[in-house]
Amino acid sequence: MFDHSIKVPRLYKTTAKIYRQVKEGTGSLKQLVYEKKHPNIKAIYALVVEAIHRDSELNKLIERSEILKKEPRFDPWLARILITELLFGKLKLPGESKPIKTVLAYEQIFKAHNSDIVIPKSSEVNQVNKPRYVRVNTLSCTVNEAIENFSEEGWVLSKHLDNKDYTGFLEKIIQLNEDEFIPDIHIPNLLIFPIKTQFYRHPAYKNGQIILQDKASCLPVHILAPPPGSVVLDMCAAPGMKTTQVAAILNDQGLVYAVEKDERRFKTLEKIVESSKATCIKCFNKDILTCDNETFPNVEYILVDPSCSGSGLTDRLTVEEKQSQFRLNKLAGFQIKILRAALTRYPNAKRVVYSTCSTYLEENEDVVRQVLETNLNFKLVEAKQFVNNAWLNFGSEDFGEMGKFCLYAKPELDLTNGFFVAVFERVQEGEENMFFNKKNYNYKKYEQDKKRRGNFNDEEYEQENTIDDDPKTLEEKPKRRKKNKLISEQEIPEENNGIVKANQKNVINNDEEILEERPKKKKKNKSISKEITEENNEIVEYKKKKKKKSKHLKEEILEEKYEVVEEIQNEKQKILRIKDNEQIQETEEKHKPKKKKSKSVDVEETELKDPEGPKKKKHKKKDKE
Numbered sequence: 052m053f054d055h056s057i058k059v060p061r062l063y064k065t066t067a068k069i070y071r072q073v074k075e076g077t078g079s080l081k082q083l084v085y086e087k088k089h090p091n092i093k094a095i096y097a098l099v100v101e102a103i104h105r106d107s108e109l110n111k112l113i114e115r116s117e118i119l120k121k122e123p124r125f126d127p128w129l130a131r132i133l134i135t136e137l138l139f140g141k142l143k144l145p146g147e148s149k150p151i152k153t154v155l156a157y158e159q160i161f162k163a164h165n166s167d168i169v170i171p172k173s174s175e176v177n178q179v180n181k182p183r184y185v186r187v188n189t190l191s192c193t194v195n196e197a198i199e200n201f202s203e204e205g206w207v208l209s210k211h212l213d214n215k216d217y218t219g220f221l222e223k224i225i226q227l228n229e230d231e232f233i234p235d236i237h238i239p240n241l242l243i244f245p246i247k248t249q250f251y252r253h254p255a256y257k258n259g260q261i262i263l264q265d266k267a268s269c270l271p272v273h274i275l276a277p278p279p280g281s282v283v284l285d286m287c288a289a290p291g292m293k294t295t296q297v298a299a300i301l302n303d304q305g306l307v308y309a310v311e312k313d314e315r316r317f318k319t320l321e322k323i324v325e326s327s328k329a330t331c332i333k334c335f336n337k338d339i340l341t342c343d344n345e346t347f348p349n350v351e352y353i354l355v356d357p358s359c360s361g362s363g364l365t366d367r368l369t370v371e372e373k374q375s376q377f378r379l380n381k382l383a384g385f386q387i388k389i390l391r392a393a394l395t396r397y398p399n400a401k402r403v404v405y406s407t408c409s410t411y412l413e414e415n416e417d418v419v420r421q422v423l424e425t426n427l428n429f430k431l432v433e434a435k436q437f438v439n440n441a442w443l444n445f446g447s448e449d450f451g452e453m454g455k456f457c458l459y460a461k462p463e464l465d466l467t468n469g470f471f472v473a474v475f476e477r478v479q480e481g482e483e484n485m486f487f488n489k490k491n492y493n494y495k496k497y498e499q500d501k502k503r504r505g506n507f508n509d510e511e512y513e514q515e516n517t518i519d520d521d522p523k524t525l526e527e528k529p530k531r532r533k534k535n536k537l538i539s540e541q542e543i544p545e546e547n548n549g550i551v552k553a554n555q556k557n558v559i560n561n562d563e564e565i566l567e568e569r570p571k572k573k574k575k576n577k578s579i580s581k582e583i584t585e586e587n588n589e590i591v592e593y594k595k596k597k598k599k600k601s602k603h604l605k606e607e608i609l610e611e612k613y614e615v616v617e618e619i620q621n622e623k624q625k626i627l628r629i630k631d632n633e634q635i636q637e638t639e640e641k642h643k644p645k646k647k648k649s650k651s652v653d654v655e656e657t658e659l660k661d662p663e664g665p666k667k668k669k670h671k672k673k674d675k676e
């Protein structure tokens with residue numbers, strides 16, 4: 052008889068809950084673990100990661116032992132966590148609770164079945180068991196030819212006919228026999244082979260007929276989908292996996308500008324492009340932030356795949372890894388700049404795809420949000436429509452509808468690297484960007500400027516008025532403004548200087564505009580004088596109406612004040628987040644083993660990684676005694 056009053060340790064209950072949420076895609080592992088604020092975050096993290104990595108073994112063990120059939124009321128998530136701990140973790144379970152006694156009762160059965168299950172070595176524990184993805188280079192051979200060649204070598208072709216049944220397809224991938232392969236249901240030229248299949252020495256790999264590219268990394272170009280004949284810009288091209296995929300989708304008809312800033316990586320790009328046999332790619336060793344429509348004319352499709360933290364790469368999914376908030380902010384600043392450049396500098400661009408191999412909101416949804424909030428010409432479109440509407444992971448709910456439009460690939464669920472994709476399309480007549488934020492963009496100023504200037508170009512205006520989001524420069528903004536003021540005052544001819552001062556004195560709303568635009572005006576003194584004279588006339592007009600408008604002005608000032616307050620609040624939130632992280636780190640530090648006293652915690656944290664750990668500790672204790 053079980054004593055039902057004995058409870059399962061909270062550590063396992065919490066771990067099972069997080070594990071379920073990760074598998075169901077309702078949160079990222081890191082986020083969920085840190086949210087729980089459990090004193091033993093590391094142990095929970097390690098156990099969930101272990102359970103995820105042991106997925107296929109756990110499936111087999113549960114199926115063969117029939118534990119869940121015989122114990123139908125047993126929470127399957129808790130069962131999997133307890134089995135993981137017993138067989139691959141601490142190798143023991145504490146206490147007398149019913150779930151623990153149940154799993155212990157099956158221990159021998161598990162072990163009997165376990166002997167024929169291949170268990171990855173401990174050094175591989177931090178790697179998700181991904182299958183081998185092979186993209187057929189259709190510029191070199193057709194998919195059918197590739198399939199025939201593999202079949203001749205003894206590979207057995209498996210198929211999944213329902214391309215809407217993604218979960219069924221994932222099950223099939225997990226269960227692939229060691230001689231089976233299967234075409235992907237989303238990416239037409241992608242073949243999937245069992246985990247750890249090696250192709251590096253395969254002749255098809257050596258002669259460029261196949262490219263070893265993770266499925267998640269194929270998604271951005273598949274979604275960009277430029278038709279043959281298009282002009283495509285790949286803003287961050289090296290090493291060139293996606294560039295060559297674009298050329299294949301174009302069937303080598305059209306033009307691909309492949310831009311790479313780094314000289315060494317540029318050489319790799321050139322080699323990969325050459326081996327792909329594509330002739331429609333032109334490579335440029337340039338900083339894309341210095342380019343525009345004049346450098347690359349008539350661009351219709353743009354891929355923005357910028358440098359990122361790489362936190363989604365599965366071999367980097369380690370328990371210890373955390374990115375500093377400072378680095379994330381810096382990366383995000385760069386990503387925002389580059390995405391903004393894509394959406395504002397190429398007037399013929401129809402579709403832009405933004406992707407990262409990062410799992411951090413800061414580099415993903417947050418970048419998309421900030422760019423969309425200030426863009427009048429592009430809208431976000433639902434990414435899932437490009438993957439048969441059969442996908443499991445989307446952007447964070449914290450971003451509302453915007454989150455739903457974006458797409459994530461998650462290692463633990465999609466069996467790929469971690470990836471993020473967002474798709475933008477130019478708005479058509481009568482359409483609008485539903486995520487445009489009139490408040491942030493200073494919509495009133497935009498409308499006034501539009502009325503004031505005759506020949507108005509939205510795109511140029513956006514470029515002139517977009518906020519510099521680089522956190523570094525944001526911090527420096529107040530100083531920069533002062534500096535700009537000085538520079539402008541020195542450089543603008545004496546006679547105009549007075550007008551500028553008058554402008555500053557009288558036109559409260561123009562203040563920011565003048566300062567923002569100054570660096571550009573430096574080069575164009577002639578046009579400045581003209582503009583200033585125009586503006587001066589406006590001031591006279593303005594003064595006349597000033598009395599009438601004073602109430603309205605007060606409102607505007609108030610509104611601006613609110614914006615500043617909101618900005619400060621955002622900054623505060625950022626600081627709070629950093630503090631939160633620091634607290635977590637502190638909590639971890641607190642619960643880290645203090646060499647002499649808390650041996651039990653030490654054992655719990657180290658055992659998952661090093662089965663020798665506990666023994667060594669016990670040994671030490673003995674020595675002391």
Ligand SMILES: C[S@@+](CC[C@H](N)C(=O)[O-])C[C@H]1O[C@@H](n2cnc3c(N)ncnc32)[C@H](O)[C@@H]1O
Binds near residue numbers: 290294310312358
């Ligand atoms: C994530 S990688 C791109 C991977 C590539 N799309 C692929 O699929 O093979 C980002 C690349 O952008 C390059 N990069 C970073 N800043 C750049 C800039 N301002 N202009 C052009 N390339 C840049 C980096 O050197 C790096 O090679």
